[in-house]
Amino acid sequence: MAEVMNETKTTPETAGDDIIVVKDLKKYFPTATNFFGKALGYVKAVDGVSFTIKRGTTMGLVGESGCGKSTTGRTLLRLQDKTSGEVLFNGVDIFSLSKEELRKMRPRIQIVFQDPFSSLSPRLPIGEIIGEAVREHGIVPPEEYDDYISRIMKACGLQEYHKDRYPHEFSGGQRQRICIARALALNPEFIVCDEPVSALDVSIQAQIINLLRELQQEFGLTYLFISHDLSVVEHISDTVGVMYLGNMVEYAETDELFANPLHPYTKALFSAIPIPDPDAQMNRIILEGSIPSPANPPSGCKFHTRCSECMEMCKHCQPEYREINPGHFAACHLYNTPEMNAKFEAEAAKVAEDKKKAVSEGKQVEAVEKAK
Numbered sequence: 001m002a003e004v005m006n007e008t009k010t011t012p013e014t015a016g017d018d019i020i021v022v023k024d025l026k027k028y029f030p031t032a033t034n035f036f037g038k039a040l041g042y043v044k045a046v047d048g049v050s051f052t053i054k055r056g057t058t059m060g061l062v063g064e065s066g067c068g069k070s071t072t073g074r075t076l077l078r079l080q081d082k083t084s085g086e087v088l089f090n091g092v093d094i095f096s097l098s099k100e101e102l103r104k105m106r107p108r109i110q111i112v113f114q115d116p117f118s119s120l121s122p123r124l125p126i127g128e129i130i131g132e133a134v135r136e137h138g139i140v141p142p143e144e145y146d147d148y149i150s151r152i153m154k155a156c157g158l159q160e161y162h163k164d165r166y167p168h169e170f171s172g173g174q175r176q177r178i179c180i181a182r183a184l185a186l187n188p189e190f191i192v193c194d195e196p197v198s199a200l201d202v203s204i205q206a207q208i209i210n211l212l213r214e215l216q217q218e219f220g221l222t223y224l225f226i227s228h229d230l231s232v233v234e235h236i237s238d239t240v241g242v243m244y245l246g247n248m249v250e251y252a253e254t255d256e257l258f259a260n261p262l263h264p265y266t267k268a269l270f271s272a273i274p275i276p277d278p279d280a281q282m283n284r285i286i287l288e289g290s291i292p293s294p295a296n297p298p299s300g301c302k303f304h305t306r307c308s309e310c311m312e313m314c315k316h317c318q319p320e321y322r323e324i325n326p327g328h329f330a331a332c333h334l335y336n337t338p339e340m341n342a343k344f345e346a347e348a349a350k351v352a353e354d355k356k357k358a359v360s361e362g363k364q365v366e367a368v369e370k371a372k
């Protein structure tokens with residue numbers, strides 16, 4: 001299978017180290033439109049996200065539900081249009097491709113979803129589910145088809161006799177293996193795994209994560225692994241990005257992020273992870289309240305309404321996303337340089353002054369109205 005699978009792959013020499021480059025990607029959904037179809041407001045699901053993924057590695061993407069992880073994954077695969085920004089796959093801008101060029105590229109960029117049951121057609125046997133797109137895209141010659149599907153199934157821990165069975169005859173873990181086999185059969189280079197183990201029992205989660213790791217090693221796959229749970233991404237990710245309300249708030253290599261989290265949101269996510277040792281001492285930071293609506297996000301740092309370290313400037317000025325330590329990025333005013341602090345303090349003071357003025361002008365108008 002390895003020979004077949006390598007045939008259509010771009011070699012690292014021709015495409016460089018970064019298989020995925022995302023630059024300032026934005027995806028806004030209109031909340032309501034007027035009579036003429038013009039948007040009146042937007043949910044800024046992804047609001048200027050940038051990152052790269054090295055060939056053969058896994059980037060974990062974490063954050064609470066609703067912070068824009070799935071939208072990032074779906075938009076970078078061009079399963080939906082972008083609002084702005086750029087996504088390069090092997091150096092090629094995915095959004096510059098014609099429909100036909102995109103159709104040809106599809107097998108190389110795949111997605112595995114959280115809910116394996118609803119993404120499998122209940123009326124097709126497993127062999128057909130895994131093989132349907134293999135035939136459509138001519139991944140292998142017709143005479144090799146049967147053998148190829150058997151080998152893919154075996155690589156994913158499924159038996160050949162499963163081919164004639166239907167999705168409802170399988171457990172949740174096996175159904176996720178079927179979804180992975182369906183993606184793998186298309187000979188992909190890059191797979192977005194969107195919460196692939198979140199619906200599974202904890203004991204089964206480890207099996208699926210191990211399978212993904214084995215397949216990565218065997219076939220040189222690259223993953224974007226999305227999860228709301230930091231502890232799940234630890235064992236599979238080389239790098240981790242943390243998202244909050246459409247923004248990347250922290251990014252680092254996994255070891256560095258786990259040893260030295262910088263952003264208060266990341267620290268709060270860590271303290272939500274259960275600790276196996278009941279005697280272990282930990283200063284738990286509790287994330288209060290739910291995530292605000294991305295249709296009406298807080299001003300300044302979007303996390304300021306829930307942050308225990310919030311300062312005055314956080315309420316008015318958006319922090320810069322920048323490299324704090326080598327390879328370790330974060331967007332938080334706690335890590336400003338003295339020059340940045342001076343700039344943001346002045347900005348915050350001006351915003352506060354303007355607000356005060358607006359309030360007092362409003363009061364004066366009110367007083368004049370009352371006097372009339």
Ligand SMILES: Nc1ncnc2c1ncn2[C@@H]1O[C@H](COP(=O)(O)OP(=O)(O)O)[C@@H](O)[C@H]1O
Nearest residue numbers: 029043045064065066067068069070071072294
């Ligand atoms: N098709 C859509 N239309 C309108 N809003 C959407 C759509 N898809 C996602 N959203 C909104 O975008 C935000 C981010 O959603 P999502 O990317 O699914 O977050 P996550 O995967 O982190 O839970 C949410 O507020 C969600 O309601």
Ligand code: SF4
Nearest residue numbers: 301304307314332333
């Ligand atoms: S910028 Fe301020 S509010 Fe935002 S995470 Fe940092 S300290 Fe908290």
Ligand SMILES: [Mg+2]
Nearest residue numbers: 069070071195
């Ligand atoms: Mg999601």
